[in-house]
Amino acid sequence: MICYIIKLIYGGIFCKKGVYDMKSLVSASLLGCDLADIRSEIKNIEKAGADWLHCDVMDGCFVNNISFGTPVLKCVRKASDLPMDTHLMINDPIRYIDDYAGLGSDYITFHLEAAPDPQAVIDRIHSHGKFAGISIKPATPVSEVEPYLATADMVLVMTVVPGFGGQKFIPATLEKISEIRYMLDSMGRDKVFIEVDGGINAETVKFCREAGADVMVSGSYLFGAEDKSAAVKSLKV
Numbered sequence: 001m002i003c004y005i006i007k008l009i010y011g012g013i014f015c016k017k018g019v020y021d022m023k024s025l026v027s028a029s030l031l032g033c034d035l036a037d038i039r040s041e042i043k044n045i046e047k048a049g050a051d052w053l054h055c056d057v058m059d060g061c062f063v064n065n066i067s068f069g070t071p072v073l074k075c076v077r078k079a080s081d082l083p084m085d086t087h088l089m090i091n092d093p094i095r096y097i098d099d100y101a102g103l104g105s106d107y108i109t110f111h112l113e114a115a116p117d118p119q120a121v122i123d124r125i126h127s128h129g130k131f132a133g134i135s136i137k138p139a140t141p142v143s144e145v146e147p148y149l150a151t152a153d154m155v156l157v158m159t160v161v162p163g164f165g166g167q168k169f170i171p172a173t174l175e176k177i178s179e180i181r182y183m184l185d186s187m188g189r190d191k192v193f194i195e196v197d198g199g200i201n202a203e204t205v206k207f208c209r210e211a212g213a214d215v216m217v218s219g220s221y222l223f224g225a226e227d228k229s230a231a232v233k234s235l236k237v
Ligand SMILES: O=C(CO)[C@H](O)[C@H](O)COP(=O)(O)O
Pocket: 029, 031, 032, 054, 056, 087, 160, 161, 162, 163, 164, 165, 166, 167, 197, 198, 199, 200, 217, 218, 219, 220, 221
C-alpha cells in the first residue's frame, strides 16, 4: 500500500522495468491527415518513421462526431504494411469486431464505456488472432478497467475527451497511466502496452512516458509538422 502511494506521488517513476530500455512507439492518427490524399499522407508518415497507423472510427453516438469506417480502413490496409491500430469509438462494438478484424486490423481497441460485456469483446478480438485494446475516457476510474487487465493486450488511456482531434491534453489523466502501469506490473503483465491518445506533442509525450505509457498516438501534431521525421523522433522518448 505504501509503495502504491509513493508510486502515485512520483507519477510512475518506479514503474515498468524494461520499458525505459526501448523507445516508445508512435501511432500516427489518420484523423489528422488530409483524407483526400490519404495514400501519400500514409507514405510520408511511414517514411518519417511512424510505427503504427491509428484509425479513429466514430459513430456519432458514442462520441459527437462521425469519422470513417470500413471502406476507408480497407484502403488504408492496401496502402501500407504498417500495423493497423484501430480505435473504435462506437456503441456496442462487438457488432463490428468481425468486420474490423477481417479487413486486417492488427490492434482493435474498443471503449469500456460502450461495451455491455467488455470481456466478450476482448474474447471476440482474440478469436480472430488480433490484439485486443480496451480504452477509458478521462472521466472513467481506473478501477473499472482493472477486471480486464488480465486479458487485454493494450490499455488506451484517453488524454482528451474522445471525439475530435486537435484538443488540449488533460494532465489529470497522467495519474491513471501510472496506476494502470502499477497494476499491470503487480500482475506480472509487463508486455501489455499502455497507449495514450489526444493532445500528444513533444512536450506532453514526456509526461506520458514518465507515467508509464509506451504507445503515443498523435494526429494534428504529426500531420501538421513541416518536418515529419523530426516530429516522429520527438515522440520517441
Ligand atoms: O481518438 C482520437 C480523438 O478522439 C484521436 O486519435 C486523437 O484526438 C488524435 O488527435 P490529436 O493528436 O490531434 O489530439
